[in-house]
Amino acid sequence: MIHWLAPWLFSEDMCRLFGYISFRAAGAAVTAFLLAIVFGPRVIAWLRNLGIGERIDGTGSQTLETLHAHKRGTPTMGGLFIVAAIVLSGALWLRFDGPNRYSLPGLVLVAGFAGVGLWDDWVKLHNPKKRGIGKREKQGALTILALLVGLWLLGPAALQGELGGPHLYVPFAKDFAIDLSVWYGVPFLLLGVLVLTGSANAVNLTDGLDGLATGCVATAAIAYAAITYAVGRVDWSQYLLVPHVAGAGEMTVLMAALLGGALGFLWFNAAPALVFMGDVGSLGLGGALGYAALVSRTELVLLVVGGVFVAEALSVVLQVASFKLRGKRIFRCAPLHHHFQFGGMPETRVVVRTWVVSALLALCSLALFKVR
Numbered sequence: 001m002i003h004w005l006a007p008w009l010f011s012e013d014m015c016r017l018f019g020y021i022s023f024r025a026a027g028a029a030v031t032a033f034l035l036a037i038v039f040g041p042r043v044i045a046w047l048r049n050l051g052i053g054e055r056i057d058g059t060g061s062q063t064l065e066t067l068h069a070h071k072r073g074t075p076t077m078g079g080l081f082i083v084a085a086i087v088l089s090g091a092l093w094l095r096f097d098g099p100n101r102y103s104l105p106g107l108v109l110v111a112g113f114a115g116v117g118l119w120d121d122w123v124k125l126h127n128p129k130k131r132g133i134g135k136r137e138k139q140g141a142l143t144i145l146a147l148l149v150g151l152w153l154l155g156p157a158a159l160q161g162e163l164g165g166p167h168l169y170v171p172f173a174k175d176f177a178i179d180l181s182v183w184y185g186v187p188f189l190l191l192g193v194l195v196l197t198g199s200a201n202a203v204n205l206t207d208g209l210d211g212l213a214t215g216c217v218a219t220a221a222i223a224y225a226a227i228t229y230a231v232g233r234v235d236w237s238q239y240l241l242v243p244h245v246a247g248a249g250e251m252t253v254l255m256a257a258l259l260g261g262a263l264g265f266l267w268f269n270a271a272p273a274l275v276f277m278g279d280v281g282s283l284g285l286g287g288a289l290g291y292a293a294l295v296s297r298t299e300l301v302l303l304v305v306g307g308v309f310v311a312e313a314l315s316v317v318l319q320v321a322s323f324k325l326r327g328k329r330i331f332r333c334a335p336l337h338h339h340f341q342f343g344g345m346p347e348t349r350v351v352v353r354t355w356v357v358s359a360l361l362a363l364c365s366l367a368l369f370k371v372r
Helices: 001-009 013-017 021-050 060-065 078-092 103-126 135-154 182-206 210-231 234-240 251-268 279-295 307-327 337-343 348-367
Strands: 167-169 176-178
Touching: 021 078, 021 210, 021 251, 078 103, 078 234, 078 251, 078 279, 103 135, 103 182, 103 251, 135 279, 182 210, 182 279, 182 307, 210 234, 210 251, 210 279, 210 307, 210 348, 234 307, 251 279, 307 337, 307 348, 337 348
Parallel strands: none
Antiparallel strands: 167 176
């Protein structure tokens, strides 16, 4: 929006400055951070007055409920102000003209996934007999939104239209790609649903300790800001031997807004947390990362960038499968961060060490991006 308003508000030199993605990305990060800092205390106080506090019951683990007893009643659904900060900042600093056709669906996806999370949180907090909406309802709503975004990318956005449609690229392979546009784009739609909903659910599972998911989202956002910027530039993509996607550079601005919003929320979510994001925050943030991977055609790279989220989700899958098939558990408790808690590691140490691993994975993804 600000790029459109610039000719009426600023000089020619300043208007040229607003054309640079790097400048608008910095503006988006700062704006989202300030919005979260300013409105965070107000939203937290409002949630506290409404009595919207964290529930620790119904987990099925007495040990876990004892470890988290001090969190009972802490305001939750704080994702309302982090998602609002990201969407508002993105709307202000993103461009929606010309080839920048991925900006609007990205904001819609973040808001839509957050809406599903809000629905889940509301049921969880206002019905003591339920732990949220049903898994089928939740996954169904996320799937519908993901399909709509996928159809937009195939149709009006014409993702990789110059190649006949989107392709799946394999890391380390320079001349190998799988055409996802066959059968009317069904393979791409299936991949899109998997990436978008999988990323959202993985971040949701990681959100179990003070600042854990927020810090990991911040490092992943930095990595994807660099990746989308490189993919969006013809010269950089040619040098790195990665596919160029016109308009993907705007995702750098969205990732910067995600970074700023995450840091602003971490201001209040660091231990001891004053607020938790709830599903309204985790689903929206996870969806944003998945969308950046989808637009930049780096879905497989997301497995490295979001390695922490993958490990957390995989630990739950393995735990459930092992218990059903063998009657035994692999981990002391799942997701993975609870396994370390049950082993006696302090919560803050689990969080900081996970941040370190997340940062290293982000650096690895950038280092490996050039390997072809």
